[in-house]
Amino acid sequence: ILNEDGQTTSTREKILTITVGRGWREGTKVRFTKEGDQGPNRIPCDIVFVIKDLPHSQYHREGNNLIYQPLISLVTALTGGAVELLTLDNRLITVPITDVIYPGREIRVVGEGMPLVDDPNERGDLIIRFNVSFPAVLNPQQKQLIKQALVVNI
Numbered sequence: 632i633l634n635e636d637g638q639t640t641s642t643r644e645k646i647l648t649i650t651v652g653r654g655w656r657e658g659t660k661v662r663f664t665k666e667g668d669q670g671p672n673r674i675p676c677d678i679v680f681v682i683k684d685l686p687h688s689q690y691h692r693e694g695n696n697l698i699y700q701p702l703i704s705l706v707t708a709l710t711g712g713a714v715e716l717l718t719l720d721n722r723l724i725t726v727p728i729t730d731v732i733y734p735g736r737e738i739r740v741v742g743e744g745m746p747l748v749d750d751p752n753e754r755g756d757l758i759i760r761f762n763v764s765f766p767a768v769l770n771p772q773q774k775q776l777i778k779q780a781l782v783v784n785i
Contacts, residue, residue, distance in 0.1 A: 633669040640670055649680060654695065654746035657684040690719065695755025696744045700762055708732040708763045718743060718757075732761045 632643045649661050659682040667676035690697045701714050707728060714726045726740060737760050744755025769777070 633671065638671050640668075647678065651682065652748065653751040654748045655682050656694075656748070657682055657692075687719075689716070692745060693758075695747055697755070697757050698760060699757060700760045702762045702764050703728070703732065704764050705766065708761065714759060726759060732763060734763070736761055 633640055645666070647663050647666060661680045661682070663678040663680075665675040666678045669675045684692060690699055692698070697719070699716060701716070703712070703714065709731055711728045711730075713728060715723060716726070717723055724740070724743070726738060728738070730736075737758050740757040740759070742754045743757035747753045747755065
């Protein structure tokens with residue numbers, strides 16, 4: 632900071648606090664006006680912090696939506712079941728799988744995504760993109776049983 636004599640400077644520590652708002656996106660800027668270094672004939676500049684998302688072990692963000700990519704068995708993909716997951720706010724939700732899950736299939740859970748910046752009471756969606764685990768090998772008998780089960784008379 633600039634000392635009272637207007638010519639010399641001294642070092643001063645100052646804590647700037649940022650309260651991150653619900654739903655803030657990566658790239659959001661927080662500006663502290665004229666909190667930068669001071670000096671003779673130098674106007675203190677602004678300090679700008681840029682918000683960066685940290686990776687999450689289970690989810691990633693696309694806009695206001697959260698993407699979850701669980702691995703399910705081939706049996707579950709074909710016959711149904713459920714996916715249980717812990718939300719970012721620590722609620723356990725169960726999402727039923729009632730249709731056949733094929734490559735690229737998504738299930739959208741409305742209102743379980745990130746809070747909207749303009750209205751934190753509203754949320755984006757949770758999008759579940761399934762990964763299906765296939766068996767590495769099948770013996771001849773297993774192959775025959777699958778063929779019999781999946782034959783469609785046209």
